[in-house]
Amino acid sequence: MILQSEAATMALGKQLADILLPGDKIALTGTLGAGKTTLARGLLRGLGFEDDVPSPTFAIVQQYEPPEVRLSLAHVDFYRIEDPNEIQELGLDDILMDGAIIAEWPDRMADSFWTEGLQITLEIRNDNTRQLTWTAGPAWKDRWPII
Template identity: 55%
Template structure:
């Protein structure tokens, strides 16, 4: 899927907001500046967050709770994580029972979320972004885009 600009990335995130359920994990992979946070911000805004969501790069985990958002969301940025063992200290598994996890830089925790909706962003010719998705079984009935054989 092509996302020509930041507004298209945010709109894609907003569309995801209509599909997410507590217990879902969405991972966002891509280099710096690829648009991961733009998708997360679009999703959070569509879930009711007023104002722009800060990047959780410094805090690592930025929580959102009702009434700020329609459902609990943890926006996680693992960029500064150096060792996979540090992930356990964040308490993400416990929060997953009633929250949506949006995880940027999931490669810092290999294998942690095998059932995640895994989104990858790459730079496209002309300045936009190319988004690819690995859609797990739990998402296939909800996924609004065509699935192509891999």
């Protein structure tokens, strides 16, 4: 799938919010500037969040809860994680009991964590559009692709 603009990336995120369920995991892979945070912002807009959506690079986990969103969501950025043991302290399994996770730089975590999830890769093309490729686990059957 080709995303022609930042607005198209935001729109895809909003569509993704419509199908998001508790326990869902979304892994976003791509180089700096590929649109990972933009897609996450679109998802949060689709969930009803109206304020600014900062990148969680420094906070590592940015939590969003009802009533600001229709479903609890943790926006996670593993970029600064150097030791995989630090991930255990984030409480991601607890988040997944009632909510969902969208994560940037998911390669810092074991591949097995993402097996059931939606794994999205964004690549910057020469014409400045974005190429989106994906892999979806069984939990996403009949929900993805949404376009």
